[in-house]
Amino acid sequence: MPAPENTLKKRLQSGETCIGCWIGLADPYLAEISATAEFDWLLIDGEHAPNDLRSLSAQLAAIEGKGPSPVVRLPDDDPVKIKQVLDIGAQTLLVPMVETAAQADRTFRAMQYPPIGFRGVGAALARASRFAAIPDYLTSAGGELCLLVQVENRAGLHALDDILAVDGVDGVFIGPSDLAADMGHIGKPNEAEVKEAVVGALQRIRAAGKIAGVLSTDPDYIDDCRKAGANFLGVGIDVTTFAGAMRALARKYR
Numbered sequence: 001m002p003a004p005e006n007t008l009k010k011r012l013q014s015g016e017t018c019i020g021c022w023i024g025l026a027d028p029y030l031a032e033i034s035a036t037a038e039f040d041w042l043l044i045d046g047e048h049a050p051n052d053l054r055s056l057s058a059q060l061a062a063i064e065g066k067g068p069s070p071v072v073r074l075p076d077d078d079p080v081k082i083k084q085v086l087d088i089g090a091q092t093l094l095v096p097m098v099e100t101a102a103q104a105d106r107t108f109r110a111m112q113y114p115p116i117g118f119r120g121v122g123a124a125l126a127r128a129s130r131f132a133a134i135p136d137y138l139t140s141a142g143g144e145l146c147l148l149v150q151v152e153n154r155a156g157l158h159a160l161d162d163i164l165a166v167d168g169v170d171g172v173f174i175g176p177s178d179l180a181a182d183m184g185h186i187g188k189p190n191e192a193e194v195k196e197a198v199v200g201a202l203q204r205i206r207a208a209g210k211i212a213g214v215l216s217t218d219p220d221y222i223d224d225c226r227k228a229g230a231n232f233l234g235v236g237i238d239v240t241t242f243a244g245a246m247r248a249l250a251r252k253y254r
């Protein structure tokens with residue numbers, strides 16, 4: 001029996017547009033509630049949300065088999081964290097702040113077992129192998145992993161073509177918030193030159209035959225990015241959705 005099929009990877013690589021939501025409330029109960037919504041994917045944020053391996057694992061379990069495919073964002077490109085997140089069962093990773101082809105290639109190799117890469121072997125203890133219930137995990141896991149790297153500053157944009165040329169990179173996600181900050185427009189991802197850079201990068205990513213990702217909560221921004229070819233399309237954040245709804249409810253009766 002092989003590793004579980006990564007259906008999200010296959011859908012995205014076929015060119016399908018898959019919409020999803022950031023989940024940063026860092027709780028499996030809330031993740032399961034979000035999984036009742038008809039998103040194609042839910043991204044569990046290990047960079048900006050208060051998550052650890054236990055909470056990430058619990059949210060993976062809460063989402064799997066409920067409809068949306070789970071994605072995990074790492075806090076950085078540390079190979080040790082990558083190994084641990086893969087061992088708890090994540091199959092699609094989003095890795096932030098990638099600026100060079102060498103960094104992207106090292107990140108890919110951290111996800112792969114030898115001889116392709118250098119992921120440490122511990123499947124017998126790992127949720128990913130269903131605790132050794134998947135006998136062929138070691139020889140089948142690599143093909144079901146999906147690496148999405150984040151390009152979110154000028155250095156990464158400058159190296160985009162080289163990053164796209166890395167075979168192990170399945171897709172590139174453009175981070176409008178961090179790119180805006182690096183371009184001198186912090187808090188203004190809608191600034192004309194930022195938006196132009198985001199849209200242009202998305203077009204280049206799809207032209208290279210790779211998955212193109214972005215996140216926005218602005219419907220017009222989302223539509224422009226979809227038209228530019230974004231197919232890993234983040235359209236919301238649970239934290240801001242929940243906080244906004246709670247504040248609106250309180251104001252309604254004040």
Ligand SMILES: O=C(O)C(=O)C[C@H](O)[C@@H](O)CO
Nearest residue numbers: 048152175176177178179215
């Ligand atoms: O730079 C970005 O935009 C992202 O990477 C997404 C943000 O990190 C997310 O937290 C929404 O602000």
